[in-house]
Amino acid sequence: MLIELALVGTLAYSADKSNKMDEQALAKRSKAYTREAEARELVYRKRNAADKKMQIVAKRKRAVIESTLPKFIEVYQKIQKIDLNISDKNDLVVYNNFNLCNTVKSMETVIKQPLTDKQLITEVIFKGITGYMIADSKRNLSAAKSQLSAANVVYSQAQSVAEVYDAIIGRSERISNLIMRMNALFLGSISETEKVISKNGTDVRAYTEHDKGILMTCVNIAAAMSDIINIPVLDENGELCRSAVEMIQTGEIYLEQMNEMINQ
Amino acid sequence: MKQIIINEKCNGCGMCVVKCPNYFESNDDGNAQVIKGVLAGNDAVLNTVISECPVKAISFGGEVNIKQSLQEEVNKLKAFANGLNVKREDIAFTDAYCTVTTFPYVGSSSYEYSSSSSAERAGLSKFRDRAYSQIDSKILDVITSYRVNIIKPYYSTDEKSVYTQLNKKISDVLTAVSNLIGKNKLPSDFCNVDVYPERDTVWKMLEKGEIIGENFVSIVRREFKYSASDYQTYIDWDDMEDYRGKDKYCYRAQEAVEELRKDVQSAVRWARSDIEENSLGYVNGIVNDYNRKLKTFLDKKLSIIAKFVV
Known part of the structure; x- marks a missing residue:
């Protein structure tokens, strides 16, 4: 759309009356056309890169839901058979409030969504953050005194659009990385929980505090995982979701703490 | 030393990449790939990752002759020495x-x-x-x-x-x-x-x-x-x-x-x-x-x- 506006702008400048352009004019026009083509290419490249990164986020989410979550459901059903009397512990809030049905449901909602947020990307570029940039672009184009300066305006607008795509790419990479690391932690925790349960059975008296801690940690991670799976890259208004940043930060801190705990 | 093989079942969960960054990396599609030239020795963490891969996508391949592999890589480099041939x-x-x-x-x-x-x-x-x-x-x-x-x-x-x-x-x-x-x-x-x-x-x-x-x-x-x-x-x-x-x-x-x-x-x-x-x-x-x-x-x-x- 931006590029189309630019082309309209440049066509207005192309009302050259002479039959044949002189060499200098041709060189200038050549440079201007190249600049415009580069702007188109820049936006195209960034859009593809952003789309690819968002596809990877979707893939990571899908992997957790399809292969890790069933393992957890299996182990959670075993945990429920153990009559864990641990309500007096302060750090069990998550465990006590944990609702498997809600967690599974919320994760499964994600899998039903389209693989990428392509539509949202289009909106963020053309309606959301950069909406004002397009208005600026129109003004600048009408003020540009030559085809080359018009092409430069187009290029600078393309760079602004590219920056938005870069932000989406950065956000996607961060979420993707977080999901990947959380999933590794989650799988490890599920495996540990399975070992503890197969060793101790369903009699709560066989469980030491440390064993109970392993079970609680697993449920804890499941709850955190559910929150992370639901982090959108862009929200429904096509904006880079601000609340998601907080959730990513919380997730990263949590991951750090869990890793520290495991390594102790 | 053995080859490490990742099959098409890989769903890109990234567990292997996180746990064994010396062996695995993510490719452009987000799936796992073995880092070029990396071979498996006797590594307990790698063995665990292979057994815990949720879709069983990782396995060991055959024994590798390092000298021969190195020669193959050298041959590839020699082929690159011809540079670009634009037609x-x-x-x-x-x-x-x-x-x-x-x-x-x-x-x-x-x-x-x-x-x-x-x-x-x-x-x-x-x-x-x-x-x-x-x-x-x-x-x-x-x-x-x-x-x-x-x-x-x-x-x-x-x-x-x-x-x-x-x-x-x-x-x-x-x-x-x-x-x-x-x-x-x-x-x-x-x-x-x-x-x-x-x-x-x-x-x-x-x-x-x-x-x-x-x-x-x-x-x-x-x-x-x-x-x-x-x-x-x-x-x-x-x-x-x-x-x-x-x-x-x-x-x-x-x-x-x-x-x-x-x-x-x-x-x-x-x-x-x-x-x-x-x-x-x-x-x-x-x-x-x-x-x-x-x-x-x-x-x-x-x-x-x-x-x-x-």
Whole structure:
């Protein structure tokens, strides 16, 4: 759309009356056309890169839901058979409030969504953050005194659009990385929980505090995982979701703490 | 030492990448891949990761003969020493780039001319000013598209550059070599490949917007043989009585404009061979510079590797 506006702008400048352009004019026009083509290419490249990164986020989410979550459901059903009397512990809030049905449901909602947020990307570029940039672009184009300066305006607008795509790419990479690391932690925790349960059975008296801690940690991670799976890259208004940043930060801190705990 | 194999079941969960970053990395699609040249020894963490992969996508392959593998990598490097060989089909000026879009709309006049001949003359004049004068501009538009998409990768150093792409392939082979020999035995920058043609020249050309192309306009121009008046027959006219009952005439130039578009497109297609020939000359000039530098670069690397290939 931006590029189309630019082309309209440049066509207005192309009302050259002479039959044949002189060499200098041709060189200038050549440079201007190249600049415009580069702007188109820049936006195209960034859009593809952003789309690819968002596809990877979707893939990571899908992997957790399809292969890790069933393992957890299996182990959670075993945990429920153990009559864990641990309500007096302060750090069990998550465990006590944990609702498997809600967690599974919320994760499964994600899998039903389209693989990428392509539509949202289009909106963020053309309606959301950069909406004002397009208005600026129109003004600048009408003020540009030559085809080359018009092409430069187009290029600078393309760079602004590219920056938005870069932000989406950065956000996607961060979420993707977080999901990947959380999933590794989650799988490890599920495996540990399975070992503890197969060793101790369903009699709560066989469980030491440390064993109970392993079970609680697993449920804890499941709850955190559910929150992370639901982090959108862009929200429904096509904006880079601000609340998601907080959730990513919380997730990263949590991951750090869990890793520290495991390594102790 | 054994090969590590990842099959198509990998769903990109990333567990192996997180737990064994020395063996696995994510590829462009987010799936896991074995780092080039990395082989499996007796590693407990790796064994655990293989057994815990949720989709059982990782397994061990056969035993690897390191000496033989190293020789295979060396052979690949030697093949790269030939550099880039640009052929005419690599820079083909295909139909996709030969399409001339429509000229600015010339339109028709309102009913204001007193005779058909004066309407026709006015139509031709408007056609000359608004469409015929834009021929060079249209040619340039077509050529720019070809230049940016096909020729520019030979004149740039960004990720789309042909040099960057070949450098990446060479870097992958060097990474494999480095993993086979042992990273600690090689210089820290062993896998870096930063070979490009003389950058100053390229950037100066880019800055001035003169990569190539200006002369292409004249090549196409030579194939375009029509004067503006040749299109007079395509200027149509129409008459109608005005409210006073007098005859009034208007012109319609759309047909002339469309004919001009087709003629320019034909000229572009006729010039295709010359454009490709010229492009090949320009491109080979700069590619030869790259190939020379690449050969020197690879000779140095091969001499380092030779110490380890007994």
